[in-house]
Amino acid sequence: MARILDGKQIAADIQQEVRERTTAFEASGIHFQLTVVLVGDHPASATYVRNKQRTAEKVGLKNTLIHLPGDVSEDTLLAEIDRLNADTEVDGILVQLPLPSHISEQVVIERIAPEKDVDGFHPMNAGKNFVGLSAVWPCTPAGIMEMFEREQIDVAGKHAVVVGRSxxxxxxxxxxxxxxxxxxxxxxxxxxxxxxxxxxxDIVVAAVGQPGLITAAHVKPGAVVVDVGMNRVDGKLMGDVAFEEVAPIAGAITPVPGGVGPLTVAMLMKNTVRLGCARRHLS
Amino acid sequence: MARILDGKQIAADIQQEVRERTTAFEASGIHFQLTVVLVGDHPASATYVRNKQRTAEKVGLKNTLIHLPGDVSEDTLLAEIDRLNADTEVDGILVQLPLPSHISEQVVIERIAPEKDVDGFHPMNAGKNFVGLSAVWPCTPAGIMEMFEREQIDVAGKHAVVVGRSxxxxxxxxxxxxxxxxxxxxxxxxxxxxxxxxxxxDIVVAAVGQPGLITAAHVKPGAVVVDVGMNRVDGKLMGDVAFEEVAPIAGAITPVPGGVGPLTVAMLMKNTVRLGCARRHLS
Structure with missing residues (x-):
């Protein structure tokens, strides 16, 4: 039976470390701030945003929610982003996706100042990451790498197969x-x-959004299996991995829920502090 | 015996098409310009640059060489790039690499205006390519994709293994x-x-700079083998593929010389026209 990679516990550890950093900075009067922009009333988005806000609170980040109506114009949203870009108190800006179809996600992503782009979605950050310069990586893969490190899963020289190309x-x-x-x-x-x-x-990362796609027949005995899937099936959360049949074969596996999800949120907090330190020239 | 993929012929076809485009634009008084910046007197670089200039001439691009001494300061080089960025007659800027060690290649690459970056090395272009937005791709992989298309080598659904991660x-x-x-x-x-x-x-692309690394033992019968290597061994140009033993097994193969090299130069010309059209709002 595989070792269960407890994303919830690892995320709690990361949060604790972020909390210690924010506390230390607070003593010098510095408060990092994460601003989340939510457009419309998509129920899943509202849940994600609430979760992010709660965690921000817990780790000592100032957090602001800007909730715009679902029929807000692209121009109004862009003006809001411009305002946040200019606000010296804001360290990280996250626009919750998906956006209503009348708004171009790409235009919005490119409007966020790269130095406040906590999601690492801006092309400039994607490009810096791609060529090997230090930039902010998107929270989900960053959280998975952090988990590998903390669980002493060495990836060097290993063959990793990533399923999904988002x-x-x-x-x-x-x-x-x-x-x-x-x-x-x-x-x-x-x-x-x-x-x-x-x-x-040696390592499989499943990130396609197809419940149970990865079965026992897909996995080499002893492999590390990371499940990024978050699929709602009959009201139940299911991953991309058929956990019951894969867990007995794998060497280590992340559960859903309680695996990659919490790591993603924890990395959002860590990214905010990282951007805040860089922007404010703190070490 | 593998089909030999004649990069020289394909490059000549691409050059011919570029020539037709520049001729058509010339009739409207539009002359696209490629400016190459060469620092120092590295003999291989000088050869590459001469080759690029000769090709530019042939396809009807105005081309200018800015040759700076090997001890030029980074600041002087950056000032030169600023001047070229501002020059409305310049469509493409190429700084020949490698640069002397006292100059940061990354700083130089990031100084070139993304809309004049014919090499596609700027992080903004790398990022746009990465996320799937249309930008200029680096000339070597772009030339290989162009070859696949012209030689009717369909890559969709195929397993391509790229050796080298530059x-x-x-x-x-x-x-x-x-x-x-x-x-x-x-x-x-x-x-x-x-x-x-x-x-x-199904497709192997070798781009590591190790002469003869890919042997018969590395190749599945019928596979397409693309050799990006340009290694000088005892004064002779050799690829990363042991051509003599791989050619009898492969389905198709690029020779060295006469394979990927000419394609790279041809794509530089095509990229210059593409950037020129975009910047001048021509179709």
């Missing part, structure tokens, strides 16, 4: 694993014989 | 193949059992 998870995950000296394969919907490829992997 | 070839190559729906594996110096991985590949 800009938010799959592609940056591949680049982070590569930077850590893993051999990396990127699979996706057009991949032929996925199981044959994932079976060669 | 910012100039390996990483952008992987991203271009991914965008064209290939399943992509990135290998490098830390990869364990390279041959086992490349043997699973």
């Amino acid at each position: 800009n938010i998870v799959g592609k940056p995950m591949a680049m982070m694993l590569l930077a850590a000296n893993a051999t990396v394969t990127l699979c996706h919907s057009r991949t032929q014989d996925l199981a044959a490829l994932t079976r060669t992997a | 910012n100039i070839v390996g990483k952008p190559m992987a991203m271009m193949l991914l965008a064209a729906n290939a399943t992509v594996t990135l290998c490098h110096s830390r990869t364990q059992d390279l041959a086992a991985l490349t043997r699973t590949a």
Whole structure:
């Protein structure tokens, strides 16, 4: 039976460390601030945002929610972002996705000042990460790398297969694993014989949004399996990995819930402090 | 015996098309200009630059060489780039690498205006490419993709293994193949059992700078083998692929010289026109 990688516990450790940093800075009168922009009333988004705000509170970040109506114009949203970019008290700006279809997500992402882009989605940050310059990485892959480190899972020289090629998870995950000296394969919907490829992997990261896609037949005995999926099936949260059948084969596995999700939120806090320190020239 | 992919001929076709475009624009009084900046007297660099200038001439691009002494200060070079960025007659700026060690290549790359960055090395262009927005891709991988298209080598659903992870070839190559729906594996110096991985590949791209690294044992019968290597061995140009033993096994293969090299130069010309059209709002 696989070792269960307890994302909740690791996230709590990260949060504790962030809390210690914010407390130390508070003593010097410095308060980092995360501003979340929520457009409309998408119920899942509202839940995510509440969760982020609660965690920000817990780790000692000032946090502000800007809640705009679902029919807000793109121009009004952009003006709001301009205001936040100019506000010297704001360290991190997060615009909760998805946005209503009349607003271009790409235009919005590119409007956020790269030095306040806690999600690491701005092309300038993506490009710096890509070429190996230090920038903020998207929170989900960053959280997974942090977990590997804390759980002493050495990725150097290992074969990692990433299933899914989103800009938010799959592609940056591949680049982070590569930077850590893993051999990396990127699979996706057009991949032929996925199981044959994932079976060669020492590390499998599943990030496609298909409940139970990764079965026992996809996994080499002893492999590390990371499940990024967050699929609602009959009101129940399910990952991309068929946990019950994969757990007995894998060497280590993240559960859903309680795996990657909490890590993502914890990294958002860590990214905010990192950006705040950089912008305010603190070490 | 593999089909030989004649990079020289494909490059000539691309050059011909660029020539037709520049001729058409000339009729409207528009002359695109490529400016090459060469620092010092590195003999290989001088050869590359001469070759680029000659090709630019041939395809009807105005081309200017700015040759600075090897001990030029970084500030003077940056001031020169600023001048070129501001010059409305300049469509593409190429700073020949490598630069002398007292100059930061990254600082120089980031100083070139992204809209004149014919090499596609600026982080903003790398980031746009990474997230799937249309930007200029580095010339070598762009030339290889162009060759695949012209030689009717369909990469969608194929397993492509890229050996080498440079910012100039390996990483952008992987991203271009991914965008064209290939399943992509990135290998490098830390990869364990390279041959086992490349043997699973439908397409192998070798870009490491190790003469003869890819042998018959690395290649699946019928695979497409692309050799980016340009290694001087006893005064002779050799690729990363042991051509004599791989050619009988492969389905198609690029020779060295006469393969990827001419494609890279041709794409530099195509990129210059593309940037010129975009900047001057021409279609």
